[in-house]
Amino acid sequence: MEIENELMDNINSADLDNLSDTLFSGDEGNGGIEEVKNEINGNWVPATSINEAKINARAKRRLRKNSSRDSGRGDSVSDNGEPPKSGVTVPTSPKGKFLDRRSRSGKGRGLPKKGGAGGKGVWGPPGQVYDLDEVDIKDPNYDDDQGNCVYETVVPPLDERGFEKTLTPIIQEYFEHGDTNEVAEMLKDLNLGEMKYSVPVLSISLALEGKASHREMTSKLLADLCGTVVSMKDVEKSFDRLLRDLPELVLDTPKAPQLVGQFIARAVGDGILCISYIDGYKGTVDCVHARAALDRATVLLSMTKGGKRIDNVWGSGGGQQPVKHLVKEAIVMVLESTGDTNFKMMLSLLKSLWRSAVITMDQMKRGYERIYREIPDINLDVPHSYSVLERFVEECFSAGIISKPLRDLCPSRGRKRFVSEGDGGRLKAESY
Numbered sequence: 001m002e003i004e005n006e007l008m009d010n011i012n013s014a015d016l017d018n019l020s021d022t023l024f025s026g027d028e029g030n031g032g033i034e035e036v037k038n039e040i041n042g043n044w045v046p047a048t049s050i051n052e053a054k055i056n057a058r059a060k061r062r063l064r065k066n067s068s069r070d071s072g073r074g075d076s077v078s079d080n081g082e083p084p085k086s087g088v089t090v091p092t093s094p095k096g097k098f099l100d101r102r103s104r105s106g107k108g109r110g111l112p113k114k115g116g117a118g119g120k121g122v123w124g125p126p127g128q129v130y131d132l133d134e135v136d137i138k139d140p141n142y143d144d145d146q147g148n149c150v151y152e153t154v155v156p157p158l159d160e161r162g163f164e165k166t167l168t169p170i171i172q173e174y175f176e177h178g179d180t181n182e183v184a185e186m187l188k189d190l191n192l193g194e195m196k197y198s199v200p201v202l203s204i205s206l207a208l209e210g211k212a213s214h215r216e217m218t219s220k221l222l223a224d225l226c227g228t229v230v231s232m233k234d235v236e237k238s239f240d241r242l243l244r245d246l247p248e249l250v251l252d253t254p255k256a257p258q259l260v261g262q263f264i265a266r267a268v269g270d271g272i273l274c275i276s277y278i279d280g281y282k283g284t285v286d287c288v289h290a291r292a293a294l295d296r297a298t299v300l301l302s303m304t305k306g307g308k309r310i311d312n313v314w315g316s317g318g319g320q321q322p323v324k325h326l327v328k329e330a331i332v333m334v335l336e337s338t339g340d341t342n343f344k345m346m347l348s349l350l351k352s353l354w355r356s357a358v359i360t361m362d363q364m365k366r367g368y369e370r371i372y373r374e375i376p377d378i379n380l381d382v383p384h385s386y387s388v389l390e391r392f393v394e395e396c397f398s399a400g401i402i403s404k405p406l407r408d409l410c411p412s413r414g415r416k417r418f419v420s421e422g423d424g425g426r427l428k429a430e431s432y
Contacts, residue, residue, distance in 0.1 A: 157193030164202065166190065171206050175214050180224040187229045196230050200238035201245075204263055208253045215259070216314035219266045226272040235272050239264055243281075246289035257289045261296025262313050268301060269310035275301070327359065327367025334392050335378060335385045343388075347395055354401045365406055368393070372411055386412060 117125040124130070136142065158166060167187075174183050187199065200222050207218040226235060242249075242260050249256040267273035278294055278301075285291050300310060327350070334346045353359045371378075371389070379385045390410055397407040 155189075155191040157191045158195055160195070160198075163192070163195045163198060167199065167202055168206070171203050174221065175206075175210065175217060178217055180221050183221060184225060184228055187225070192229075197234040197237040197241065199225065199230055200235055201241050204238075204242060204260070205249070208249060208256055208259055212314050215263070219263065219270065219314065222267065223270040223272055232272060232274070235267060236274070236277060239267070239273065239277070243285075243287070243290040243293060246287060246293065250289055257292035258296050261293040262300060264293065264297035265300035265310055266313050268297070269313075327364060328370045331367070331371050331389070331392065332378065335382050335388050343392065347392070347399065350396065350401055351399050361403075364402060368402060368406055369409070372409060375411055 115125045117123075117128075170183060170186055174180070192199070203218050203221060207215045222230075222235065226232060230238075239260075242263075246257055246260065249260075253259070264273065264278070268275050268277070278297055281290075281294055285294065300313060330346050330350065334343055337343065350359070350364075354364065375385060375389060382388075390412060393402070393407055393410045396402045397404065
């Protein structure tokens with residue numbers, strides 16, 4: 001053993017590092033051989049001692065690598081086990097300095113680089129205003145008309161599916177608030193395109209499933225939208241579509257033919273549908289439901305000649321009526337009343353509304369002109385309507401409610417009376 005220890009001391013660590021693993025590959029794989037002698041520096045040394053020396057050399061190399069790797073981690077304990085003294089900087093490894101993103105000069109306030117304009121996807125520092133790019137004439141894509149371009153927002157037209165999805169909630173909300181102006185403003189913001197005629201179609205289809213008040217509101221909506229959102233041609237096209245779709249509408253609403261006929265009659269009465277519209281279908285309709293709708297409209301329009309007002313086809317409209325209709329209704333109440341009580345009350349009401357500017361001159365004029373046109377039909381139910389109307393118009397003129405030209409337009413009807421017996425009982429025509 002003493003000889004072996006002396007040999008181990010004489011072995012240089014460099015010689016151990018240069019030992020090839022192949023020298024002992026056969027010895028490590030053969031477990032039956034306990035001892036193999038090899039020659040190192042002219043001396044024979046047992047294989048077991050060589051293996052122990054090689055293992056010790058490998059352990060030293062690992063220790064040196066680990067110590068150099070951990071030298072830059074800021075050990076809190078020195079080599080002799082004592083903590084480092086204050087003011088002594090712990091050395092760091094080059095690898096640690098490479099990964100450190102702090103300023104190596106020890107300067108800086110921790111602010112972002114380039115004032116926040118150096119990051120990915122950033123167009124510049126906050127608050128920076130860019131000037132307009134000048135057009136480069138030498139640009140191969142340059143166009144002479146490029147400087148005269150006008151940019152505007154383009155709203156794509158609605159298709160059939162998008163139309164129904166967009167307008168259905170608008171019509172349903174209208175049944176709650178009853179403001180036709182709001183519906184008109186919302187429709188003007190949409191690009192209806194060729195789907196304008198579908199506005200009355202969808203409105204009437206929804207009203208068929210609702211109450212009588214919803215149908216009355218729908219008739220008023222169509223009257224207010226005609227001329228602003230839709231035209232009379234669009235209204236005619238919409239009723240053509242409704243007459244074709246009646247076989248399908250009857251499945252959900254059995255009274256659809258009668259109701260559509262009432263809508264047609266109301267549209268003719270409101271002046272948004274030509275009176276010759278029904279005549280154009282005579283002898284050309286094969287659908288039973290379409291014929292029933294047109295017959296219903298014809299009957300209602302013929303009844304207006306007997307004094308029945310088409311305005312109340314869905315019932316009384318109440319305070320939702322326009323001002324010109326309310327003026328007309330006030331005069332009709334005077335004509336149908338007996339005695340002077342309603343006469344004086346309506347005269348006082350119109351005078352008050354005129355002075356407070358609730359009713360304008362144009363609204364008053366339209367209301368009186370409508371009464372003048374319908375007085376022949378009203379006279380069938382109220383025989384003395386002409387005389388009462390002349391008296392009421394004269395009182396309104398004296399109160400300053402109407403102008404002299406409007407008073408002169410008041411129609412008068414000649415009456416037949418018996419003269420004295422000396423005339424032989426002849427009838428004499430006289431106007432008053």
